[in-house]
Amino acid sequence: MLFLFHNTRAPILSQASWWHFLSYDSPQRNVIAASCVLGGGGLLVYWLLSRHRMKTLEMGDGWWGSGVRSPRDKDDEGIRPFQVKTSEKEIQDLYQRLEQARYTPPLEGSAFNYGFNSIYLQKVISYWRNQFDWQKQVKILNQYPHYKTTIEGIEVHFIHVKPSRNLRGLTAKPLLMVHGWPGSFYEFYKIIPLLTDPAGHRLSDEDVVFEVICPSIPGYGFSEAPHQQGFDTIACARIFHKLMQRLGFQEFYIQGGDWGARITTNMAQMLPKSIKGLHLNFVFVPRIGWSGLVSLLLGAYMPWLVGLTREDSRRLFPYFKKHIYDLLRESGYMHIQATKPDTVGCGLNNSPVGLAAYILEKFSTWTDKSFRNLDNGGLERKYSLDELLTNVMIYWVSSSIVSSMRFYKENFAQNPASAPDARINVYVPTGVSAFPNELTHTPRSWAKKKYKNIVTYSYMPRGGHFAAFEEPELLAQDIRQFVRKVEHL
Numbered sequence: 001m002l003f004l005f006h007n008t009r010a011p012i013l014s015q016a017s018w019w020h021f022l023s024y025d026s027p028q029r030n031v032i033a034a035s036c037v038l039g040g041g042g043l044l045v046y047w048l049l050s051r052h053r054m055k056t057l058e059m060g061d062g063w064w065g066s067g068v069r070s071p072r073d074k075d076d077e078g079i080r081p082f083q084v085k086t087s088e089k090e091i092q093d094l095y096q097r098l099e100q101a102r103y104t105p106p107l108e109g110s111a112f113n114y115g116f117n118s119i120y121l122q123k124v125i126s127y128w129r130n131q132f133d134w135q136k137q138v139k140i141l142n143q144y145p146h147y148k149t150t151i152e153g154i155e156v157h158f159i160h161v162k163p164s165r166n167l168r169g170l171t172a173k174p175l176l177m178v179h180g181w182p183g184s185f186y187e188f189y190k191i192i193p194l195l196t197d198p199a200g201h202r203l204s205d206e207d208v209v210f211e212v213i214c215p216s217i218p219g220y221g222f223s224e225a226p227h228q229q230g231f232d233t234i235a236c237a238r239i240f241h242k243l244m245q246r247l248g249f250q251e252f253y254i255q256g257g258d259w260g261a262r263i264t265t266n267m268a269q270m271l272p273k274s275i276k277g278l279h280l281n282f283v284f285v286p287r288i289g290w291s292g293l294v295s296l297l298l299g300a301y302m303p304w305l306v307g308l309t310r311e312d313s314r315r316l317f318p319y320f321k322k323h324i325y326d327l328l329r330e331s332g333y334m335h336i337q338a339t340k341p342d343t344v345g346c347g348l349n350n351s352p353v354g355l356a357a358y359i360l361e362k363f364s365t366w367t368d369k370s371f372r373n374l375d376n377g378g379l380e381r382k383y384s385l386d387e388l389l390t391n392v393m394i395y396w397v398s399s400s401i402v403s404s405m406r407f408y409k410e411n412f413a414q415n416p417a418s419a420p421d422a423r424i425n426v427y428v429p430t431g432v433s434a435f436p437n438e439l440t441h442t443p444r445s446w447a448k449k450k451y452k453n454i455v456t457y458s459y460m461p462r463g464g465h466f467a468a469f470e471e472p473e474l475l476a477q478d479i480r481q482f483v484r485k486v487e488h489l
Helices: 015-022 024-053 088-099 120-132 135-139 192-196 233-246 259-271 290-298 310-316 318-328 332-337 342-349 351-367 369-373 385-397 401-411 472-487
Strands: 081-082 146-151 156-159 172-178 212-213 252-256 275-280 430-433 452-461
Touching: 015 156, 024 275, 088 351, 120 135, 120 156, 135 385, 146 172, 146 233, 156 233, 192 212, 192 472, 212 233, 233 259, 252 259, 259 275, 275 472, 290 401, 310 318, 310 401, 332 342, 332 401, 342 351, 351 369, 351 385, 385 452, 430 472, 452 472
Parallel strands: 172 212, 172 252, 252 275, 275 430, 430 452
Antiparallel strands: 081 146, 146 156, 156 212
16 A cells, blocks of 8 residues: 555556556565565554553642742752651640540440441540550651651651661562551551561561552641642652652552552553552452443353453442442442531541541441441451551541541542543553452452553452551562562563
């Protein structure tokens, strides 16, 4: 075709040119024809590849400081040490509020089906007021190095933990771990030593060691809240990329669940060359397409025919009960926070009792939905009250519950299916830990619609939404397995 078409306005060769070509002997004509075919084939391949060129998420820039950014407003790029501190005045104010709490008796036999059971809540608040040692927990929080740095006009808090032992020739791999709501950087305190010091915890696979960076999402914990509207996961992904660049990392691994899963996914979409691997313990694919609908129709009966495993079938079906009805029961908070977060936030920021009930109810049901039927919500089956209240205290002393809830409003300001990142696939090596009690289950065949290079996909034997907090050993083992495989690709 390319031989016959010279240009669009004069497509056919002149008769003289045609006879000139025929004047060559047969071998010469064959060489010319072959050259044209190869040239045309090369152009065709280039066209096909350009159609499927890997799209990336535009990084852009932002300003989240107070007021309008002026040319003189430049970030202080220094890394400043930080420590968690509270005054005696703050603690006495907390005690006074706890002592003045009012409780509404629960309905008989309601357990946690109406929310946090107020009889058990009184026990939790009594422990908080009389036995919980905040200063002891502050020392635990400060056992890891904390830092702050200014990015796009706001202070970003993070912890940075390096291996303490001699690595004997190994190089620690940088790993950024991102939390979600209503968690915090503290969720990772039990998994950090398993990743940075496997030998010290008698783990057999010592060949993969990490230095771990855990930032607080802006508006959460000790990261400053954005002062402008529009701070979403894409803006957060850009800020965390800038953080890692500021720390000197050109390539690194990333891991996340809940909002952390979307933030780290955006990071992989934004600068894929910087991401050696993406590990997720929560996968949400907004569109499953016609093939997904077919798998819902047939998957309960013939899972193998529609790309599902027996375990997928067990976790997915009955689909309406597990993924529609149960989600409706558990997503009321999301509708509030995605529309009018400041309204309910006023009450939570003023009442530590209300704050504890609102946050800890999620740690009950999102760990195991069956805990709704227990009078104590099963909270102390997987966590200690010290652990749970430390996470609540991070929200209380930082006064960050309202700004953390606004993150939903910013991310649902438009239809997630039409957001800039919705149609951009992820091509970096990806690992998935699928925990059985997660809010939703995403089969590998569905996840592959967005994550095109899934290296490992693990059906975890137990655990729910707060994987690093609840099952640190299982998650650490899966992360190491994933990284080991990526390193040998």
